[in-house]
Amino acid sequence: MTGKPARAFLLLGLLCAVLGVFAAPALAHDTLRSSTPVSNAVVSGLDLVELEFNNNVRYPVVLLHDAAGQRFPSGTPRVRGAKVFVDVDEPLPSGSYTVVWRVVSADGRPLEGEIPFTVRSSTAPLQTAPVSSAPAPSRTPVSAMAETDEQGGLPGWTWVAMAGVALAGAGALLMWWRRRPAHRKWS
Incomplete structure (x- = not known):
C-alpha cells in the first residue's frame, strides 16, 4: 500500500x-491521599480531622459519628488547597467512630468516603455500641468510590x-x- x-x-x-x-x-481522578486519623487507627484522642487530596477540592462536608450513629460536634470544614481541616469540638470518649466526608474535586466530580477509627483513652473505659439484629450497612471502600464514574x-x-x-x-x-x-x- x-x-x-x-x-x-x-x-x-x-x-x-x-x-x-x-x-x-x-x-486520573482525584483521590484522598492521606487522613488524620488514618483508616482503622487506634488513637488516644482527636482534636483535628485532616484530609489531604491529590488535587484542590471545594465544598467540603465532614461529619463525625460513633458506632451507634450519634453525631459528635465538630467545627466548620476549612479548605487550604488540597487539604481539608475540621476541629473536633469536644473530647471523644473511648469507642468506635467514623469520619464521613464529601468534597467536590477539581474536575467537578463529587468524592466521598468514610474513615473508621477507634479512640482508646487510658482514663476512660471503652464504650461499646448497642447490639442490633439489623444487618450492617454495606460500605464502599474510599478508593473504589473515588475512581468510579458517577453515572456508571x-x-x-x-x-x-x-x-x-x-x-x-x-x-x-x-x-x-x-x-x-x-x-x-x-x-
Whole structure:
C-alpha cells in the first residue's frame, strides 16, 4: 500500500497517539491521599480531622459519628488547597467512630468516603455500641468510590475520541474502495 492511503493510515495512527498522550492525564481522578486519623487507627484522642487530596477540592462536608450513629460536634470544614481541616469540638470518649466526608474535586466530580477509627483513652473505659439484629450497612471502600464514574459510564471525551477514530477509519475505507481496481470484486 503506497501513496495517499498509506499517508491517511499514518496520519490516523499519529492522531491516535496524540489523543492517547493527552487523554492519559484525564484518566486520573482525584483521590484522598492521606487522613488524620488514618483508616482503622487506634488513637488516644482527636482534636483535628485532616484530609489531604491529590488535587484542590471545594465544598467540603465532614461529619463525625460513633458506632451507634450519634453525631459528635465538630467545627466548620476549612479548605487550604488540597487539604481539608475540621476541629473536633469536644473530647471523644473511648469507642468506635467514623469520619464521613464529601468534597467536590477539581474536575467537578463529587468524592466521598468514610474513615473508621477507634479512640482508646487510658482514663476512660471503652464504650461499646448497642447490639442490633439489623444487618450492617454495606460500605464502599474510599478508593473504589473515588475512581468510579458517577453515572456508571464512560466520560464524554472517550466517546468523542472513539467517534473520531471510527470516522477516520470509515474515510480510509471509502478512499480504498474508490481507488481499488475495477477488475477486483468481493468473493
